Amino acid sequence: MTSPHMFDLLVIGSGPAGQKAAIQGAKAGKRVGLIEQTREVGGACVYQGTIPSKTLRESALQMVRFLRATDVFEFRMRDDVRISSLMTRLDRVVRAHGEFMKEQLTRNGIQHLHGRAKFLSDREIDIQHLDGTHTNVSASLIVIATGSRPRVPDHVPIDHEHILDSDSILSLVYLPKSLTVLGGGVIASEYASIFALLGVQVIMVDSADRPLKFLDQDLTDQFCQAFEESGGQYRGLQKIRQVQWDGFSKVTTTLDNGQILESEKMLVALGRVANIEYLNVPAAGLTPTSRGLISVNEHCQTVMPHIYAVGDVIGPPSLASCSMEQGRRAVCHALGLSPGSAPEHIPMGIYSIPEMSSVGLSEQEAIAKHGGAMVGRARFHEIARGQISGMTNGLLKMVADAQGKQLLGVHIVGEGATELIHIGQMGLLHRIQIDSFVENIFNFPTLAETYRVAALDIAKQRRG
Amino acid sequence: MSPSSCLLEEELAAIRPVLANRLKTTGVDLPLLPVVAHQVLLLSGDPNVDSSKLSALIQQDQALAGQILRIANSPAYAPRSPIVSLQQAIAWLGFNMLAGLAFSVSVQSGVFKTAGYEKEVRGLWRHALATGLYGKEIARRIRHNVENAFLCGLLHLIGKPAILHLTSQTPPLAGRLHSWPVLEKLFDEFHLQAGTALGEVWKLPDSVKEAIRCFPDHLYDQATSPAKGAIITCLADHLASHALGTSDVEEETLRNLQVVRDLNFYPEDMTALLELKESIQHHVECFLS
Numbered sequence: 001m002t003s004p005h006m007f008d009l010l011v012i013g014s015g016p017a018g019q020k021a022a023i024q025g026a027k028a029g030k031r032v033g034l035i036e037q038t039r040e041v042g043g044a045c046v047y048q049g050t051i052p053s054k055t056l057r058e059s060a061l062q063m064v065r066f067l068r069a070t071d072v073f074e075f076r077m078r079d080d081v082r083i084s085s086l087m088t089r090l091d092r093v094v095r096a097h098g099e100f101m102k103e104q105l106t107r108n109g110i111q112h113l114h115g116r117a118k119f120l121s122d123r124e125i126d127i128q129h130l131d132g133t134h135t136n137v138s139a140s141l142i143v144i145a146t147g148s149r150p151r152v153p154d155h156v157p158i159d160h161e162h163i164l165d166s167d168s169i170l171s172l173v174y175l176p177k178s179l180t181v182l183g184g185g186v187i188a189s190e191y192a193s194i195f196a197l198l199g200v201q202v203i204m205v206d207s208a209d210r211p212l213k214f215l216d217q218d219l220t221d222q223f224c225q226a227f228e229e230s231g232g233q234y235r236g237l238q239k240i241r242q243v244q245w246d247g248f249s250k251v252t253t254t255l256d257n258g259q260i261l262e263s264e265k266m267l268v269a270l271g272r273v274a275n276i277e278y279l280n281v282p283a284a285g286l287t288p289t290s291r292g293l294i295s296v297n298e299h300c301q302t303v304m305p306h307i308y309a310v311g312d313v314i315g316p317p318s319l320a321s322c323s324m325e326q327g328r329r330a331v332c333h334a335l336g337l338s339p340g341s342a343p344e345h346i347p348m349g350i351y352s353i354p355e356m357s358s359v360g361l362s363e364q365e366a367i368a369k370h371g372g373a374m375v376g377r378a379r380f381h382e383i384a385r386g387q388i389s390g391m392t393n394g395l396l397k398m399v400a401d402a403q404g405k406q407l408l409g410v411h412i413v414g415e416g417a418t419e420l421i422h423i424g425q426m427g428l429l430h431r432i433q434i435d436s437f438v439e440n441i442f443n444f445p446t447l448a449e450t451y452r453v454a455a456l457d458i459a460k461q462r463r464g
Numbered sequence: 465m466s467p468s469s470c471l472l473e474e475e476l477a478a479i480r481p482v483l484a485n486r487l488k489t490t491g492v493d494l495p496l497l498p499v500v501a502h503q504v505l506l507l508s509g510d511p512n513v514d515s516s517k518l519s520a521l522i523q524q525d526q527a528l529a530g531q532i533l534r535i536a537n538s539p540a541y542a543p544r545s546p547i548v549s550l551q552q553a554i555a556w557l558g559f560n561m562l563a564g565l566a567f568s569v570s571v572q573s574g575v576f577k578t579a580g581y582e583k584e585v586r587g588l589w590r591h592a593l594a595t596g597l598y599g600k601e602i603a604r605r606i607r608h609n610v611e612n613a614f615l616c617g618l619l620h621l622i623g624k625p626a627i628l629h630l631t632s633q634t635p636p637l638a639g640r641l642h643s644w645p646v647l648e649k650l651f652d653e654f655h656l657q658a659g660t661a662l663g664e665v666w667k668l669p670d671s672v673k674e675a676i677r678c679f680p681d682h683l684y685d686q687a688t689s690p691a692k693g694a695i696i697t698c699l700a701d702h703l704a705s706h707a708l709g710t711s712d713v714e715e716e717t718l719r720n721l722q723v724v725r726d727l728n729f730y731p732e733d734m735t736a737l738l739e740l741k742e743s744i745q746h747h748v749e750c751f752l753s
């Protein structure tokens with residue numbers, strides 16, 4: 001073992017959280033080392049998470065549009081082209097994104113240390129390299145950004161062949177005929193709706209009565225309707241007794257009520273666990289929570305003041321968008337730099353088909369917090385742009401205070417929801433009044449007009 | 465140069481141009497895929513397949529059906545009760561494993577049954593099977609879908625028996641029994657080319673064709689398929705040689721291969737794979753004994 005290499009800042013993990021922490025440190029003139037156990041930088045976000053799932057979604061949508069167009073243009077696509085072309089495109093996008101990340105780190109003078117990090121003390125880290133050799137590094141400031149991986153529930157024998165997780169589903173070589181999805185969260189809903197759109201018979205099974213329970217019910221109702229229209233089924237309020245590969249052609253899922261579901265493949269999306277198993281955090285003076293997370297204060301600082309933790313390793317909201325901001329802010333705080341005002345209204349984007357997005361308070365939260373709420377709705381089919389683009393299955397729901405004056409939240413379902421939400425986010429940040437949406441002019445025809453229509457709906461209720 | 469290596473070189477010099485020419489000109493003369501193997505391959509890609517179709521297919525070939533039943537009853541698969549029907553064997557071994565086996569057994573006992581080299585050809589199939597089995601485990605470790613890895617491993621050396629077939633069929637080489645060292649030299653030189661040609665003639669899936677073409681250490685980085693069959697098969701091939709004792713590569717050398725790094729395997733990953741040695745040997749013996 002060599003003598004320790006000294007850094008000002010050591011970041012463990014090169015996902016969105018670690019990258020932004022490292023870049024912030026480098027921009028502040030610090031000598032930064034970024035430890036990453038995989039060859040590529042970018043983390044789950046680039047290789048198993050956001051980028052691949054969104055690319056697959058986009059490709060699936062394009063393919064379905066294309067297939068629909070075949071009716072018009074009278075040609076046929078070869079069936080076997082489908083999944084391999086989807087996956088090849090995905091591989092290209094992921095590679096390109098990975099290269100871009102690497103280049104960004106080099107440009108900022110950040111040293112990429114390839115190996116697996118393990119704390120030796122609160123300032124010293126052992127890096128195990130692929131060839132089994134070790135390097136000892138130390139720093140006066142350390143950021144843990146080791147992210148998360150799919151949870152493997154005890155009673156589900158994931159074999160990456162028939163019973164897959166959100167990582168191995170990305171290397172399917174053909175589209176299965178049927179798929180059972182365990183879970184009702186973001187990852188489960190996204191993949192379930194993508195595969196249903198591609199013609200796979202999908203059944204989602206979860207313990208909640210509806211998927212994405214944390215979202216406004218108007219949104220999830222619309223999601224369920226679209227999912228069913230593509231042939232999908234949601235089985236809520238169910239407990240899994242047993243999951244088994246029958247050894248030949250089916251995965252059988254036995255529910256607690258005795259019902260047996262059969263499918264060719266299964267996707268298990270029952271949450272994620274933090275990557276702390278190699279870190280030896282007790283050596284750094286840290287104790288993981290009972291859920292295996294690292295606990296931090298509002299500045300992402302752990303009980304050891306010079307050790308910060310950011311991203312999925314500290315638990316929800318477990319979004320790439322928030323992880324990046326946590327990384328940046330943590331390093332600003334550690335270095336005594338002003339991080340700017342704290343993000344107030346974080347939007348939530350779910351890239352299911354249809355897309356859903358939400359910012360601010362829901363109707364129920366507004367009632368609880370403000371003693372009442374007024375709600376305006378605009379359906380995409382009422383808007384010229386919705387009709388022109390064939391995007392008729394959308395809804396924008398605007399939540400205002402009980403007087404119908406102040407904007408409190410926006411919830412959207414339909415194509416473009418994750419982009420459209422930012423108008424609402426800016427409105428909330430600048431505390432704008434509902435009438436501002438009525439009094440101002442929007443481009444015509446656009447989906448942004450839904451804001452005006454929903455605001456008009458509220459204004460109408462206000463007038464009684 | 466010793467007299468024996470002189471002789472070897474002379475023999476090689478005589479065969480090489482004939483074989484090279486044969487490979488260049490004659491995709492069509494390559495052996496056809498046995499009917500059963502071809503149908504099994506088609507069935508594996510059919511989403512509407514059910515076990516009765518596969519068992520009906522295997523039943524067409526008595527020898528094949530017998531082999532499958534023997535394998536399913538072997539200790540490696542420890543059946544709870546004796547397996548007496550093909551349907552039962554399919555349920556017990558799993559469709560993909562069975563389809564792969566049926567394919568390999570049918571190819572082995574068909575076109576590639578070259579008189580005079582039975583023992584050596586068996587050695588090739590043992591290696592191919594061990595590579596397929598290791599391929600599955602490597603894919604599992606990288607949390608990659610494992611289905612493709614088995615078939616890639618099983619077929620990556622298909623070019624070798626193809627060369628054997630060609631040398632035994634092509635005048636003026638036909639009818640002569642070449643020494644195994646001579647054939648091994650020819651394999652080294654031509655098996656990728658022969659395997660690639662055979663993959664085309666047999667219309668194997670693209671990802672498998674790519675693994676056959678690109679699995680060697682110096683070629684896997686040319687592979688583009690997201691299925692990663694080539695790089696997985698590269699390491700699986702090394703591990704199979706090690707497990708079956710067909711290479712004298714030390715465990716340490718194996719751990720330090722570039723492909724191990726490129727798969728981002730840490731020492732504990734390799735330890736876990738090396739620990740599978742006995743189980744893989746056992747499976748291979750049960751399959752092919």
Ligand SMILES: Cc1cc2nc3c(=O)[nH]c(=O)nc-3n(C[C@H](O)[C@H](O)[C@H](O)COP(=O)(O)OP(=O)(O)OC[C@H]3O[C@@H](n4cnc5c(N)ncnc54)[C@H](O)[C@@H]3O)c2cc1C
Binds near residue numbers: 043147166322
């Ligand atoms: C299918 C899916 C879809 C998603 N979609 C979205 C989305 O649409 N929008 C969104 O905002 N978010 C999305 N997310 C969530 C997002 O990907 C994560 O929130 C984000 O990647 C977390 O970033 P991170 O930096 O904390 O961790 P990660 O991205 O997980 O990166 C952690 C890195 O640390 C490395 N590491 C771990 N342990 C060690 C160690 N001991 N030594 C060295 N290195 C180590 C890992 O190899 C990894 O590279 C999605 C996630 C998934 C799985």
